Amino acid sequence: MSIRLLIADDHAIVRSGLSMLLGAQSDMEVIGTAADGKEAFDKALELRPDIVLMDLSMPPGENGLSATARLKEAAPQIDILVLTMHDDEEYLFRVLQAGASGYILKSAPDLDLINAIRTVHVGAAYLHPTATKSLITEFLQRVQKGQDVENFHVLTDREQEILQYIAKGYSNKEIAEQLIVSVKTVETHKAKIMEKLQMRTRPELVRYALKKGLLDFE
Template structure:
């Protein structure tokens, strides 16, 4: 049985080119194409492809990161391979947190994309070489700083909620109203978060939340 692929990209010419490339492989076939994230999720649930080749940015429709989260929640057995122009650490961490099985750049060679699809179809993860280096460097940086690799999980559920809202720009008063708590309690949670994560400033907190995928993709 060939690997069934669904393509999601907002550019028709890109969808056509990818379709020709993938269909030229004897063990692959394109079963559908979508022009934004919402259509990608809807078609995936209908067609049940093995892999969704998902563009990260598809304006003005729903973006690929949001679609990946929704798709993995609804159909975790469908693998997602992100295809993007963004060679950036922050995008990489968001993509992995969303549940994607791979991340490849749009300027990759044709056969590299084919290898990525094959790798993901076999149940393994695929990252382009510089992305692997990013992950290794991040790991080393955190070890050097004495951080726990699973430090986010030492936060209580309430602290995780507060962290996410702080990072999204809400004030202590607004967070207190949202969670039906006192401002003093929110300040206490914030202090505990900073201490547990070894953070000192709000920008550090926002960067941490971004890497953990706690902020919506924009």
């Protein structure tokens, strides 16, 4: 079954180009496009795509941040992959807080975008490394200054380790192979992590891991 996509961007040429690129993939289908956040919200509720590719800046209409938050509240099952030209730490984190499953820079190669869509579709989060490095640095600086610090003792060392793998997009099977344990053991730890942090989805864990400085990209 194809990944059903909705593309939201204020530039017609970008919408057309992305439609051609993604429509040419054997496992993807572009079912609609939108020129601003409001249109993206309305069409997403009407067409029910698997993933919305959401541009952040879409003047003079509703921006991608507002549309992401509204759409995740109205239809949490729809994943949102944010497209952005800017590596803005605070803004990008606000997008993750709004419920996006990840983001990718518009300057990224075509193959990175295709991989990002497939990654998000299987339930993992996609964070483009070139943008994420500066985001992580920002939060590490805050932690060093005593800001945004929360109790972290609720997770055991093993749970913290598994959380890092989960946030980086590893499947339960891949985590089990890395740690040389059974898949069932990983699933048990994951359930405990979710329970302790009072979270239900992988994107929530990714945002938490980012905030705690648990992710690193070489």
